[in-house]
Amino acid sequence: MSKGSNSKPETGAFFARDRAWHPPAFAPGYKTSVLRSPQRALLSLDGTISEITGPVFGHSILNELDNDLIHNFAKPGESAIGERIIVHGRVLDERGRPVPGVLLEFWQANAGGRYRHKKETYLAAIDPNFGGCGRAISDNEGHYAFRTIRPGAYPWPNGVNDWRPAHIHFSVFGHGFAQRLITQMYFEGDPMIWKCPIVGTIPDKQAIEQLIAPLDWGNTIPMDARAYKFDIVLRGRRSTLFENRLEGN
């Protein structure tokens, strides 16, 4: 819960997830999903207090450079190499209301498409000044922002010649554990998006378009960094007006 909010904590259950909008567990074009997808049906459960509640993180966990990937791993006076960009947007719920005070975590490859990870073997070079992780907490209106370099595309051993489009991974908390979401942001105009088997796990073209951040010329800073805008929508909450509130609910 963000400081300064005058609204009561919300305890309504979340809207049911539209699992036809999300990718299915089994999506064989993405080969690893074949053995990692449950085959039995999920057991449905309207949210109990175990899912309606969730962890909330205070600003005290944040360091000054947590939302600046250009500098948070760089040596003093140096910076990461690549196209400087700002990524910003709002966290909203399905009712269009801002979701304040939620932690967002980001991770990505460097400008050449190389991740700083011991299991990554791509021959593109590591950038000594780029780590690839960052985080931020949404403000009272749900806004978040971070600076980074635009990641490169990279090849992966799925099909013989599969390449991921440029993307940034997002992990988002809401106010309840049932809102927990991990997704990927893509960049407007990237022709690689429509060739990617991971993007292609999402059945609906409109749902894919929800993951594509437009170039935000208005917020581009002259002689510094271009901006991309990426809004994130978390599950809405039912109004407690509609809850059958028995003791302890």
Added chain:
Amino acid sequence: MVQDLGYLKETPSQTAGPYVHIGLTPNYSEIGGVYETDLGSVMVNDKTLGEHITVTGRVIDGAGAPVKDAVLEIWQADSAGLYNSPSELRGTADPNFTGWGRCPTSSTDGVFRFGTIKPGRVPFKDGREMAPHITVWIVARGINIGLHTRMYFPEETEANAEDPLLARIEHRDRLATLIAAKEGSVYTFDIHLQGDKETVFLDI
């Protein structure tokens, strides 16, 4: 025509991928100096009330192999059955307990491990008490949308027998997939993504 309800669609999920550790546990993936510690790596301290326990296990794929690149998060009540969340209106949870933990499965043997406490009981929507449980969320390469499940405690025979969620599992032999094995203060909870021993996963 009628009015538009005006709802937005939830942002679709995508896999966390094989390098999820860069973002969620950078110190574990040898990206030091950005965050002081990996978030969620410590849930308890010396003052945390309740029975201190270890929860460990592996995530197993449909071929029986351990998944060595997953990240698990757990969420649970404190020993009095209160959640450390602003949406908890029944009381104030133990300030020395976060209720939330995050742990990668080891890149060598696939094992995850949480140091936590045994949770108290919390009510179901109709007021009945649920059996003590830990909510578990799993992401990994190959998992397109995070998988939710619950871990229950084997010594809670009576509570488990009256648990409203466990009661809804039609195929009774599948209940066992949600109940950990106990040895001393260590609970082992293996999660099977697929196949004969497939864990019951939840749409919550």
